[in-house]
Amino acid sequence: MASEQEKEEIEIVDRVVQGEREVFRVLVERYQSDVIRLGMRFFRNREDALDFAQDVMVRTFRNLAGWRRQGRFRAWLMRLAYNHAVNMKRRGNEPMITYEDHYLDTNFNPERQMLQREAGTTLLEAMKSLPWRFALCLDLFFFFGMTYDDISRVTGFPVNTIKSHVFRAKSQLRSVLSGSIAEVYDEL
Amino acid sequence: MMNCEQAMQRVLMLDNGQQIPPALEKHLAACPACRLEARLLGVVVSSLSAGTRSASSDAISERVMQAIMAEPRWLEEDVDNSASQQFPHRLFAWVVAGVVIFSSMFLVQYSDSFRWLRDSMGVMLQVWLSVALALMLVFFIGAFVASHLSKPTYASRPR
Numbered sequence: 001m002a003s004e005q006e007k008e009e010i011e012i013v014d015r016v017v018q019g020e021r022e023v024f025r026v027l028v029e030r031y032q033s034d035v036i037r038l039g040m041r042f043f044r045n046r047e048d049a050l051d052f053a054q055d056v057m058v059r060t061f062r063n064l065a066g067w068r069r070q071g072r073f074r075a076w077l078m079r080l081a082y083n084h085a086v087n088m089k090r091r092g093n094e095p096m097i098t099y100e101d102h103y104l105d106t107n108f109n110p111e112r113q114m115l116q117r118e119a120g121t122t123l124l125e126a127m128k129s130l131p132w133r134f135a136l137c138l139d140l141f142f143f144f145g146m147t148y149d150d151i152s153r154v155t156g157f158p159v160n161t162i163k164s165h166v167f168r169a170k171s172q173l174r175s176v177l178s179g180s181i182a183e184v185y186d187e188l
Numbered sequence: 189m190m191n192c193e194q195a196m197q198r199v200l201m202l203d204n205g206q207q208i209p210p211a212l213e214k215h216l217a218a219c220p221a222c223r224l225e226a227r228l229l230g231v232v233v234s235s236l237s238a239g240t241r242s243a244s245s246d247a248i249s250e251r252v253m254q255a256i257m258a259e260p261r262w263l264e265e266d267v268d269n270s271a272s273q274q275f276p277h278r279l280f281a282w283v284v285a286g287v288v289i290f291s292s293m294f295l296v297q298y299s300d301s302f303r304w305l306r307d308s309m310g311v312m313l314q315v316w317l318s319v320a321l322a323l324m325l326v327f328f329i330g331a332f333v334a335s336h337l338s339k340p341t342y343a344s345r346p347r
Contacts, residue, residue, distance in 0.1 A: 021253075021256055021257060022253070024253070024256060025249055025253055028248070028249045028252045028253065029247075029249050032247065032248050032249060032252075036248070050248055053248050054248050054251050054252050054255065057248065057252040057256075058252060058255050058256060058259075061252075061256050061259070062259070112231075112235070115228075115232055116232060116235050116236065119232045119233075119236060120236060123236070141204065142233060142236050142237065143236055143237055144237060145204050145205075145234070145236075145237030145238075146204065147203050147204050147205060147206075148203050149203075163201065167200050167201060170200040170229065170233070171200055173229065173232065173233070174196070174200065174225070174229060177225075177228055177229060177232060178225070
């Protein structure tokens with residue numbers, strides 16, 4: 001069943017397809033950070049990532065009439081971005097995904113930030129040991145907060161493959177966090 | 189009731205934003221150790237994506253909107269090729285349906301089940317079958333055309 005946001009996005013897309021181009025700004029503002037971050041994974045350079053994101057958004061606009069309203073708009077947009085990034089990289093060299101240490105939310109207290117840092121480091125280590133496509137699945141799950149289904153739509157991997165990689169990564173997280181349980185007991 | 193290890197396996201399999209299944213919830217309600225571990229894992233995993241989501245402050249919306257406003261007309265590219273990949277399958281279904289309709293109208297006059305019709309109508313059976321065939325083909329072609337008309341988009345309007 002479609003959520004309120006999904007219904008709103010279908011309505012926005014319908015309006016844009018009917019000619020109200022300005023309404024597309026809502027979708028751009030909602031998802032630009034996702035696309036920029038994905039661009040950073042592939043291009044490692046902020047300017048290139050911004051150019052990439054702009055290109056993806058314009059392509060998304062041009063293809064809007066082709067969105068079949070199956071699944072979330074975000075998953076469709078991210079698939080366009082992912083395919084575009086992979087194609088751009090193929091023209092030059094092999095895709096090389098790198099991750100920045102920008103996953104800390106400074107709104108959390110120091111204990112929570114420490115946990116987050118530990119978790120982030122554990123995940124980045126887990127990603128390093130995987131081929132880049134599988135590493136990207138973990139990235140999309142943990143750092144983009146995407147669901148198994150949406151990741152499958154973006155990358156084309158079967159849901160069970162994604163689940164098993166996420167399961168292994170979470171198991172590693174679990175063992176790292178188990179030492180911290182006593183410290184956060186009162187907080188939780 | 190599941191044991192602690194089974195419960196934690198289920199916790200590790202949870203999707204982002206997924207509701208906790210009732211059986212797991214029952215175990216977590218009864219087991220403080222698992223509840224704490226599951227809670228901690230959930231908090232950390234959700235905070236990772238929340239942290240990165242708020243981290244990006246770059247805005248490209250103005251650049252994108254300028255580019256979009258400068259677009260001469262709606263140009264539908266074939267970047268998302270899922271529709272085009274599905275099209276041959278749908279076309280195949282239409283062709284099969286058409287062949288079934290067409291052949292059934294021809295073959296019906298040779299079926300023993302309709303001997304009584306042939307006996308009662310004689311030569312007129314051919315005439316009525318032709319009329320029925322023509323009508324069915326008109327409906328079939330009409331349905332095919334109607335279901336393959338593209339939605340009116342900005343491109344189809346005069347500027």
